Amino acid sequence: MNLENLKSIFKGIFNADPLIVRSPGRINIIGEHTDYNEGFVMPAAIDKAIYVGISKRDDHEVHLFSEGYQQLDVSSIKDLKKSENDWANYILGVADQIQKRGYSLGGFNFYIDGNVPLGAGLSSSAAVECATGYALDQLFNLEIPKMDIALIGQKAEHTFAGVNCGIMDQFASVFGKKDHAVMLDCRSMKYIYIPLKLDGYKLVLLNTNVKHSLADSAYNKRRASCEQGVAWVKEAYPSVNSLRDVDLAMLEQYVKPKDLDVYNKCRFVIEEIERLLTAAEQLKNGNLDGLGQLMYQTHHGLSVDYEVSCAELDFLVDSVKELDYVLGARMMGGGFGGCTINIVRDEKIDDLIENLSSRYEEKFGLSLAAYVVTTDQGTSVIS
Numbered sequence: 105m106n107l108e109n110l111k112s113i114f115k116g117i118f119n120a121d122p123l124i125v126r127s128p129g130r131i132n133i134i135g136e137h138t139d140y141n142e143g144f145v146m147p148a149a150i151d152k153a154i155y156v157g158i159s160k161r162d163d164h165e166v167h168l169f170s171e172g173y174q175q176l177d178v179s180s181i182k183d184l185k186k187s188e189n190d191w192a193n194y195i196l197g198v199a200d201q202i203q204k205r206g207y208s209l210g211g212f213n214f215y216i217d218g219n220v221p222l223g224a225g226l227s228s229s230a231a232v233e234c235a236t237g238y239a240l241d242q243l244f245n246l247e248i249p250k251m252d253i254a255l256i257g258q259k260a261e262h263t264f265a266g267v268n269c270g271i272m273d274q275f276a277s278v279f280g281k282k283d284h285a286v287m288l289d290c291r292s293m294k295y296i297y298i299p300l301k302l303d304g305y306k307l308v309l310l311n312t313n314v315k316h317s318l319a320d321s322a323y324n325k326r327r328a329s330c331e332q333g334v335a336w337v338k339e340a341y342p343s344v345n346s347l348r349d350v351d352l353a354m355l356e357q358y359v360k361p362k363d364l365d366v367y368n369k370c371r372f373v374i375e376e377i378e379r380l381l382t383a384a385e386q387l388k389n390g391n392l393d394g395l396g397q398l399m400y401q402t403h404h405g406l407s408v409d410y411e412v413s414c415a416e417l418d419f420l421v422d423s424v425k426e427l428d429y430v431l432g433a434r435m436m437g438g439g440f441g442g443c444t445i446n447i448v449r450d451e452k453i454d455d456l457i458e459n460l461s462s463r464y465e466e467k468f469g470l471s472l473a474a475y476v477v478t479t480d481q482g483t484s485v486i487s
């Protein structure tokens with residue numbers, strides 16, 4: 105991202121000098137669909153980010169300009185509601201949540217650009233939300249705690265975007281750290297950084313370039329299945345509040361006889377929480393082989409039990425499974441499209457991408473995009 109360019113575009117549109125905030129997209133090493141079940145996740149922020157320029161206005165108007173859409177969206181800070189421009193809602197939703205928490209905002213000019221691919225499961229929307237929250241915090245000196253920036257972003261996603269997401273994406277965008285994954289306990293909200301030492305290997309994302317339309321509704325449905333499972337166990341164990349408190353024996357006894365599908369969904373989550381804890385040990389011990397095997401297991405569970413994969417994702421994972429230079433691979437994020445994450449030996453990356461791209465195109469008539477990503481720092485002011 106060229107900062108000078110961003111500044112001069114901002115000046116051209118708003119005739120003012122901006123404060124500039126960067127907030128990254130994220131990957132997740134392991135721990136999928138566990139965040140909204142009070143489990144653990146292990147994301148990392150990446151070197152693809154959203155950039156926001158912001159300045160105060162003398163009136164109460166909110167002027168948003170999107171570089172990608174080449175659109176201006178105008179509203180009033182006194183009367184925030186959903187816009188018909190979808191891209192603007194992630195920004196307006198955050199401003200709305202900030203005000204709902206009792207902070208006061210004035211009118212502002214806002215410019216947004218970035219290089220997080222959209223719809224690729226790299227949490228471009230969380231990056232927009234966190235960039236917005238932090239930019240408003242800095243511009244109006246609100247002193248919002250960093251964890252609240254993430255929580256505000258999540259709430260904005262629920263209210264203005266209609267996806268009942270967990271906290272992983274916004275948390276990763278705010279708290280990411282270069283060369284580290286961050287392991288978050290989504291119940292206590294305590295986290296530790298784990299060095300990501302990939303000697304001789306790199307993280308390669310393979311983007312299916314599909315986002316099947318059922319993604320958002322299926323996500324909300326999976327959440328409901330997990331809640332149903334918890335409710336059934338809770339009848340016998342009143343202290344149980346989430347799948348974090350449930351073990352396989354409880355599921356077997358109280359959920360399986362009632363609904364096999366709900367049972368399968370809950371079982372995946374409980375197993376995934378366990379898998380993440382093992383993976384954290386493997387990573388700390390530098391056992392990338394072990395970590396990779398767990399990633400394959402996660403993919404299998406997401407595909408067969410949790411049923412959030414799709415033919416494109418399964419094809420990509422199946423195609424690398426037998427290759428000795430790919431240590432692990434799995435679909436990443438909510439599912440039904442987006443990227444797979446792969447741990448690939450350095451010198452084999454180009455061959456792999458070339459080989460898979462042609463096979464993928466042949467099979468699905470779609471082009472495959474590949475990104476070799478590195479981890480990076482979380483949300484920050486850059487100018």
Ligand code: GLA
Pocket residue numbers: 135136137138139140269270271272273437438439
């Ligand atoms: C999406 C959500 C996250 C998380 C993942 C699945 O990315 O936004 O909160 O639930 O799916 O792990």
